[in-house]
Amino acid sequence: MKRFFLFALIAVGLSGCTGDNWGWYVVDPGTPNGKSNLTFLISGAWNTIVLSLTAIAISVVVGLLVALPGLSEKRGLRWFNRIYVECVRSVPILVLILWVYYGLPALSGITLNVFWAGVLALALSDSAFQAEIFRAGIQSIGRGQYEAAQSVSLNYRDTMRYIILPQAIRRILPALGNQLVYMMKMSSLVSVIGMQELTRKANELVVTEYRPLEIYTILVLEYLVLILIVSQGVRWLERRMNVSEG
Amino acid sequence: MECMMQSGSQAPVIKMNGVSKFFGDFQALKNVSLDVAEGERLVVCGPSGSGKSTLIRCINRLEKHEKGEIDVEGIRLNDSPAALDAIRQNVGMVFQQFNLFPHLSVMDNLTLGPMRAYGLTKAVAQARAMKYLERVRIPDQAEKLPRQLSGGQQQRVAIARSLCMEPKILLFDEPTSALDPEMINEVLEVMVELAETGMTMIVVTHEMGFARKVADRMVFMDEGEIVEVAEPEQFFTAPKSDRCRDFLQKIINH
Ligand SMILES: Nc1ncnc2c1ncn2[C@@H]1O[C@H](COP(=O)(O)OP(=O)(O)OP(=O)(O)O)[C@@H](O)[C@H]1O
Numbered sequence: 001m002k003r004f005f006l007f008a009l010i011a012v013g014l015s016g017c018t019g020d021n022w023g024w025y026v027v028d029p030g031t032p033n034g035k036s037n038l039t040f041l042i043s044g045a046w047n048t049i050v051l052s053l054t055a056i057a058i059s060v061v062v063g064l065l066v067a068l069p070g071l072s073e074k075r076g077l078r079w080f081n082r083i084y085v086e087c088v089r090s091v092p093i094l095v096l097i098l099w100v101y102y103g104l105p106a107l108s109g110i111t112l113n114v115f116w117a118g119v120l121a122l123a124l125s126d127s128a129f130q131a132e133i134f135r136a137g138i139q140s141i142g143r144g145q146y147e148a149a150q151s152v153s154l155n156y157r158d159t160m161r162y163i164i165l166p167q168a169i170r171r172i173l174p175a176l177g178n179q180l181v182y183m184m185k186m187s188s189l190v191s192v193i194g195m196q197e198l199t200r201k202a203n204e205l206v207v208t209e210y211r212p213l214e215i216y217t218i219l220v221l222e223y224l225v226l227i228l229i230v231s232q233g234v235r236w237l238e239r240r241m242n243v244s245e246g
Numbered sequence: 247m248e249c250m251m252q253s254g255s256q257a258p259v260i261k262m263n264g265v266s267k268f269f270g271d272f273q274a275l276k277n278v279s280l281d282v283a284e285g286e287r288l289v290v291c292g293p294s295g296s297g298k299s300t301l302i303r304c305i306n307r308l309e310k311h312e313k314g315e316i317d318v319e320g321i322r323l324n325d326s327p328a329a330l331d332a333i334r335q336n337v338g339m340v341f342q343q344f345n346l347f348p349h350l351s352v353m354d355n356l357t358l359g360p361m362r363a364y365g366l367t368k369a370v371a372q373a374r375a376m377k378y379l380e381r382v383r384i385p386d387q388a389e390k391l392p393r394q395l396s397g398g399q400q401q402r403v404a405i406a407r408s409l410c411m412e413p414k415i416l417l418f419d420e421p422t423s424a425l426d427p428e429m430i431n432e433v434l435e436v437m438v439e440l441a442e443t444g445m446t447m448i449v450v451t452h453e454m455g456f457a458r459k460v461a462d463r464m465v466f467m468d469e470g471e472i473v474e475v476a477e478p479e480q481f482f483t484a485p486k487s488d489r490c491r492d493f494l495q496k497i498i499n500h
């Protein structure tokens with residue numbers, strides 16, 4: 001039912017797209033030029049996907065590594081967690097991207113290509129949120145699970161690996177899914193340093209074709225489709241994992 | 247109010263001497279001393295908040311005591327990780343809320359500890375798990391998830407999980423309090439059988455029928471103190487302290 005409304009909405013939207021202001025020929029797959037334009041626009045999808053997935057993979061790992069000290073009994077470790085989260089969270093992603101790409105080489109001599117600069121900036125920024133999500137997820141697991149793990153002689157690492165994290169991850173899966181969607185959208189910002197992803201392709205085509213309305217509409221639809229697919233994937237994963245939830 | 251009981255001729259497997267435990271300003275254990283002999287079955291009772299759980303949780307160091315000494319199997323409980331490992335391997339614990347691992351099958355609940363802590367191979371750990379699942383009479387539930395079992399079955403899995411570590415001492419913290427009445431007996435039966443094997447057991451429970459049947463000694467606690475330690479016969483018929491008498495009256499007449 002929900003899906004029907006969604007399609008109805010898109011259909012109505014598109015039917016409004018046939019007035020005088022529109023020039024769909026730029027992306028008409030029936031014409032050679034339109035077809036090549038369309039291929040050009042869609043060709044950015046791969047980079048958007050790889051960029052987002054790489055960044056989220058890194059940010060999940062870093063987020064977890066930052067979350068664990070936040071749960072420690074040692075005050076110094078908890079401080080490390082707080083400072084990391086607060087600092088990273090307060091830098092706008094766009095600023096972080098610019099800083100990593102243009103600033104970091106000057107500072108450290110390490111030059112990253114646009115892809116890795118983008119990945120690093122996105123991952124860094126997201127890791128602060130991941131850390132908070134993991135911390136909340138781990139804290140939601142009751143004391144009894146730790147005590148039971150201790151009573152069968154599991155050490156800290158095994159307790160986390162086999163008992164706490166598998167349960168915590170099931171609980172935070174929806175939040176991780178949101179974060180992935182967020183990441184896909186934020187990856188559009190990496191276009192400013194020249195990353196050839198969806199948004200960059202659209203911008204480049206607008207410059208040559210002069211049809212911003214149609215091209216950006218296609219861009220909107222591209223993100224919409226991509227993110228609907230990702231959300232469905234996350235749902236599917238949630239259902240699958242909940243089958244074995246206790 | 248301090249109470250010391252020497253038990254039997256052998257060296258005690260648990261020696262608690264002048265143990266105090268604080269939660270902030272609140273003193274949950276007050277200068278508690280208690281010896282437990284090998285193979286002995288102790289039943290601990292007392293009103294809510296009297297420190298029963300705290301007492302047994304100090305024995306496997308789920309809680310750290312602040313004063314006094316606790317020796318388990320000759321090992322002094324302190325912050326040393328080696329001592330902690332030794333204690334946790336020697337002392338098993340069964341919880342009121344079972345605390346099974348909900349995301350793991352019954353079999354995995356039972357084999358995880360032996361495989362990770364003792365380095366047993368999967369095959370050996372599984373064989374051991376089956377042996378103890380048979381002991382608690384649910385060998386056919388091995389592949390199920392905990393939530394697919396009844397409360398009584400879950401608690402028996404928890405007992406089997408402890409047994410898989412082959413501990414010398416088993417602690418029970420109100421193992422039947424979270425169960426529906428019709429399931430209490432199946433768990434108590436397993437515990438009675440366990441007592442017959444000569445396992446050293448400390449059981450916090452208000453199941454006085456069980457206590458009469460298996461206890462070598464009864465321990466009555468109130469307000470963080472051990473008020474009375476006595477053999478069941480004497481404990482039930484002629485308790486020495488008023489506090490104990492009042493308590494027994496309440497739980498027997500309730
Ligand atoms: N982690 C804790 N923090 C603060 N106070 C605690 C904590 N654990 C126990 N206490 C307090 O210590 C006292 C003894 O608690 P304990 O759980 O040992 O009692 P109990 O005899 O097992 O009671 P019950 O029959 O209700 O299980 C109680 O007053 C309790 O409120």
Ligand SMILES: [Mg+2]
Binds near residue numbers: 300
């Ligand atoms: Mg208790």
